[in-house]
Amino acid sequence: MKMRNTAGKFKLVAFVFVMVAVIGSINLLTAYASTTLTSDDGLWSFTTDGELVQYLGNEAVITLPNKLKANGVSYNISKMQSGAIGWNDRTVEINIGANITGLGISAFPDLTSLQKINVSPENPKYCDINGILYNKEKTILLKYPQKNPTTVLELPDTFTYCRIGAIEKAENVIGLKIPASYTGKSRTDGDKLEPKFFPNLATIIVSPESPYFSSEAGVLYNRNKTELCWYPPKKISSSFTIPDSVKIIAMDAFKDAEYLRNLNLTSNIERISANFSGCKLTSINNITTREQYVNWDPSIKSVFQENLHYFEDQPFAISLVEQEVQYAVDNYIEEGMNDYEKLNALYSYVIEKVDYTSGDTWDDQYHCLSSVFLGDETVCEGYALAMSLLLDKVGIPNCVVWGRNLAVSSHAWNMVKISGVWLQIDATWDDEGDYAGQRYFLKTTSEYEKIGHPAPQSNINKNFTKYSFGVDKSIYNNNLPQCNIRIGDINKDRAVNEADKYCIRDEIQAYSRYSYLGYYNVLADVNLDGKIDMDDYNLLCDRIVLEDENILIGDLNQNGVLDEGDLVLMEREIEKFNTQQGYYNILADVLYDRVIDRYDYWLLRDLIYLPSFPVN
Incomplete structure (x- = not known):
């Protein structure tokens, strides 16, 4: 117990x-x-455990304090938070004493006038070389002042990487010397040396002992020169030939190459990452004309074509596209053509020029306008963009639209304005291989929907105005044209009916009298052959009959059913068709092939005696 x-x-x-x-x-x-205080001199906010939080003054030269007083109490300072000094254009110099042993990860951000950071030799954690801040071992570059006067940046032999945000812009550096210790590997806590940091760099020199990199003529490569890593933006050379050993061109390797005008590719290149922004290339492999391009070595040309989207904004590519457009106009457009005939001819050109790709349809090379004019394969966006530029060239208003439905995840095509009416065309879906079909040619939105085509949802306005004749289509961004008047609806009452038969007679007369002056009305061109004549009248009459729900094709005695009496009358219709020139009765054309013959008789007989046989 x-x-x-x-x-x-x-x-x-x-x-x-x-x-x-x-x-x-x-x-x-x-x-x-810890508690945050404001120093008695009003220059700093800091914590009681000795960490600088924010500089509150406006001096050009700032010295990190050894001690600070607040309310008469003295505090030792040993650390500084990220951004304690930053985001101004006043600070030109910063002094760091031996007492500072902790700097936040993003030290001194966006100080656009900063020239140098001086560190006490007695500081156990940090040092500087020519006003550039490093850790004590000089393995990490911590901050490069944006206005540091160094022109040739010779990184120390121990250097391995830059802390995140360490280099924002080293605008005075024209020469860069990279030691053998630099690996160039990506890190979560650091940055690699990149072209964007050195806008005025003219040359790069790599230590011969480097196991990671090499340089030649001021250009940076990996060690065995299979990858071109960095072409300095201010390298004084108008032409450059990529070495035969190079298989890869790294991302932004040629970014802002100001003086480069010609780039010679090789057939050994296997991959080019996003590149050439800011360049002004006037030729590729010294090619400037369409004739030269057509006859270019296919093994090198294919490398270019696989990377068309990276070159599309270059002056030489713009020029080659314009030359190809001019070729299309010269060879497909004839003098005196009306807008329909021009549209139809250019539709044929695009479909004959390229094929829908059998490769990766998400690859950017197929989604650019150049894929049609300078390539061999494309996707819907390429077809549509190319059609748009061609129509700009001949003065036909147009835009590129995008849409989708349950069956089609994403699609692009065109709207065009002919005879004052907006209609739709789809060169992608009308590409029949060797010729252009017309199933998706000049249709309304409702007609498209009936055959499974998506409805337009938004405008695609690429930079057409970089071409001398390109038209800005931003006006359609929030105001897509309405495509609701179909061909045959000549009086525009949203129906094809008897009233349009009277209108088309006037159109036939007007066309016969004034077509030489360019008169043309696409709504009256029912058979879409570029002319308005009796063939259009006959086809319009057929449409009116076919679309009348009260009319049954084959019901020749018009009693509302198909019966043996219709077979008797069909015999007479066949005889009239064979003996009377120009005779035609759509009610007897059961096959609807503009011919009345025994095939219509046999089909009508099947429809009568086999009730389950589909009528429509």
Whole structure:
């Protein structure tokens, strides 16, 4: 019994001890939690545990303090938070004493006038070389002042990487010397040396002992020169030939290459990453004309074509596209053509020029306008963009639209304005291989929907105005044209009916009298042959009959059913068709092939005696 009481007392004492310890630790934490203060001189906010939070002054030269007073109490300073000094154009110099042993990850951000950072030689954690901040071992570059006067940046032999945001812009550097210690590997806590940091760089020199990189004529490569890593933007050379050993061109390797005008590719190149922004290439492999391009070595040309999207904004590519457009106009457009005939001819050109790709349809090379004019394969966006530029050239208003439905995840095509009416064309879906079909040619939105085509949802306005004749189509961004008047609806009452038969007679007369002056109305060109004549009248009459729900094809005695009496009358219709020139009765043309013959008779007989045979 005594042992149990003793054990109970021990447990109670232990519990009390633990609670006292916990409460004591809370009190200790509360007692020693840092507090943010403002220094008595008003220049700094800092914490009581000695960390600088923000510089509040406006001096051009800033010295990180050794001590600060607040409310008359002195505090030792040893650290600085990220961004404590930053985002101004006043600071030109920063002095760091031996007392500072902790700098936030993003030290001194966006100081656009900063020239140098001076570090005390006695500082155990940091140092500087020519006003550039490193860690003490000089393995990490911590901050490169944007206005540092260094023109040739010779990184120390121990350098391995830059801290994140260490180099924002080294605008005075024209020469870069890279030591053998630099690996160029990506890090979560650091940056690699990249072209964007050195806008005025003219040459790069790599230590011969580097196991990672090499340089030749001021250009940076990997060690065995299979990858071109960096072409300095201010390299003084108008032409450059990529070495035969190079298989890969790294991302932005040629970014802002100001003086480069000609680039010679080789057939050995296997991959080019996003590149050439800011360049002004006027030729590729010294090619400037369409004739030269057509006859270019296919093994090198294919490398270019696989990377068309990276070159599309270059002057030489713009010129080659314009030359190809001119070729299309010269060879497909004839003098005196009306807008329909021009449209139809250019539709044929695009479909004859390229094929829908059998490769990766998401590859950017197929989604650019150049894929049609300078390539061999494309996708819907390429067809549509190319058609748009061609129509700009001949003055036909147009735009590129995008849409989707349950069956089609994403698609692009065109809207065009002919005879004052907006209609749709789809060169992609009308590409029949060797010729252009007309199933998707000059249709309304409702007609498209009936055959499974998506409805237009948005405008695609690429930079057409970089071409001398390209038209800005941003006006359609929030106001897509309405395509709701179909061919045959000549009076535009949203129906093809008897009233249009009277209108088309006037159109036939007008066309016969004034077509030489360019008169043409696409709504009256029912058979879409570029002319308005009796063939259009006959076809319009057929459409009116075919679309009348109260009319049954084959019901020649018009009693509302197909029966043997219709077979008797069909015999007479066949005889009239064969003996009377120009005779035609659509009710007897059961096959609807503009011919009335025994095939219509046999089909009508099947429809009568085989009731389950589909009528429509």
